[in-house]
Amino acid sequence: MSKRVALINGITGQDGYYLAELLLAKGYEVHGIVRRVALQDPAHRLERIAHLLDRVRLHGASLESFPSIYRVLAEVRPDECYHLAAQSFVSYSFDDEFSTLNTNVNGTHYMLAAIKDVVPNCRFYFAGSSEMFGKIAELPQTETTRFHPRSAYGISKVAGFDLTRNYREAYGLFACSGILFNHESPRRGFEFVTRKISFGVARIRAGITDCLHLGNLEAKRDWGHAGEYVEAMWRMLQQDVPDDFVVATGDTHSVAEFAQLAFEIAGLDHRDHLRLDVELYRPAEVHLLVGNAQKARSVLGWQHRTSFEQLVRQMVTADCQSLGCPLGIPSVSAVSSYRAVPGGLTGPGIQELV
Numbered sequence: 597m598s599k600r601v602a603l604i605n606g607i608t609g610q611d612g613y614y615l616a617e618l619l620l621a622k623g624y625e626v627h628g629i630v631r632r633v634a635l636q637d638p639a640h641r642l643e644r645i646a647h648l649l650d651r652v653r654l655h656g657a658s659l660e661s662f663p664s665i666y667r668v669l670a671e672v673r674p675d676e677c678y679h680l681a682a683q684s685f686v687s688y689s690f691d692d693e694f695s696t697l698n699t700n701v702n703g704t705h706y707m708l709a710a711i712k713d714v715v716p717n718c719r720f721y722f723a724g725s726s727e728m729f730g731k732i733a734e735l736p737q738t739e740t741t742r743f744h745p746r747s748a749y750g751i752s753k754v755a756g757f758d759l760t761r762n763y764r765e766a767y768g769l770f771a772c773s774g775i776l777f778n779h780e781s782p783r784r785g786f787e788f789v790t791r792k793i794s795f796g797v798a799r800i801r802a803g804i805t806d807c808l809h810l811g812n813l814e815a816k817r818d819w820g821h822a823g824e825y826v827e828a829m830w831r832m833l834q835q836d837v838p839d840d841f842v843v844a845t846g847d848t849h850s851v852a853e854f855a856q857l858a859f860e861i862a863g864l865d866h867r868d869h870l871r872l873d874v875e876l877y878r879p880a881e882v883h884l885l886v887g888n889a890q891k892a893r894s895v896l897g898w899q900h901r902t903s904f905e906q907l908v909r910q911m912v913t914a915d916c917q918s919l920g921c922p923l924g925i926p927s928v929s930a931v932s933s934y935r936a937v938p939g940g941l942t943g944p945g946i947q948e949l950v
């Protein structure tokens with residue numbers, strides 16, 4: 597039997613990385629759409645998926661160009677298409693609303709229109725977002741909660757969600773949207789708050805810097821692990837009928853809680869290093885998100901596994917390791933509080949270290 601063919605648009609991103617690994621493990625022939633610059637500068641732009649490059653086939657195309665998308669779909673003729681590519685940073689969408697809307701709305705429309713023409717039987721996944729709930733209408737949020745986006749990013753995702761549903765209803769495409777709540781990992785981009793914290797904490801531990809500047813510490817998010825969330829994407833495309841699903845843990849924590857725990861895991865006191873920077877506040881904030889993934893549990897058989905504490909620990913551990921200051925030995929900033937005494941060292945926690 598021939599291999600099933602999957603096309604991932606946005607394969608260089610955090611989710612693209614985990615999804616490509618998952619699909620390869622399931623025996624798929626995996627293709628990825630990347631920007632042409634990525635093919636010209638692979639050492640830099642394809643770094644995250646470097647270990648997969650001999651097992652996936654990459655195609656240069658642009659979310660801004662319908663013909664380029666059309667050409668890739670005609671060449672690959674996928675059985676399943678995962679549309680993950682987007683300007684995904686909410687904060688940047690306030691700086692450039694126009695390019696965010698152009699890329700995210702038109703890019704999704706081009707994908708759907710090309711699939712309808714070229715491979716109408718291809719199953720399509722759209723990366724919807726909890727940012728669509730924005731100023732929340734109820735707690736927790738489900739598939740039926742009203743959308744009230746608070747940024748150009750959120751608006752672009754509502755438009756993509758509506759386009760996806762309309763191609764399903766009007767043209768009979770097998771098109772699904774996942775409404776995914778925040779999902780993180782050691783592969784998360786450095787601009788997002790969780791990775792900014794885990795990497796910032798590691799830099800402090802390594803003695804590279806002394807403080808971490810953050811914006812709104814009160815915002816609350818439902819944070820899960822990206823490796824588990826891509827499993828839900830795949831499961832959506834294996835159903836008998838296309839539908840939309842919330843994917844979340846049902847647990848919510850503030851940015852302050854994430855930061856405090858990250859510092860604690862690294863053996864540091866956040867009060868010594870964390871600085872509030874009002875410049876980092878957004879013009880409109882999404883204050884509280886928490887999802888109810890009951891439908892994904894009962895229909896898809898999907899369930900999150902990684903707890904909040906495990907997620908923070910995994911990210912901090914990975915970043916400390918990468919900067920050469922692994923957990924379990926004293927940090928550079930802590931070493932200054934140790935002093936030599938006859939026969940060894942003395943200082944806080946020294947008993948646990950020897």
Ligand code: NAP
Pocket residue numbers: 605606607608609610611612630631634641657658659660679680681682683684685699723724725726775776777778779780785
């Ligand atoms: P990410 O790490 O930011 O990856 C985004 C991907 O989109 C990258 O491969 C990027 O390519 C590509 N891309 C961006 N602009 C592009 C353009 N103009 N043309 C072509 N490709 C472009 O995002 P992620 O965390 O993996 O998220 C995947 C998708 O899920 C996104 O649509 C995001 O909005 C959505 N989502 C994410 C979360 C989350 O918590 N992670 C939650 C809900 C929804 P380059 O490498 O070349 O930049």
Ligand code: F7E
Pocket residue numbers: 684685686687724725726727776777778779787788789790792809810811812813815816817851876877878881882
């Ligand atoms: O912000 C606050 C910030 O940028 C989380 C994307 O994957 O998830 C992500 O969007 C919260 C916000 O993610 C800083 O104000 C405080 O309240 O990590 P973030 P996001 O905006 O929730 C959704 C579901 C997506 O779909 C998106 O693609 O943290 N915050 N201080 C900060 N945020 C950042 N980035 N940097 C700070 O210094």
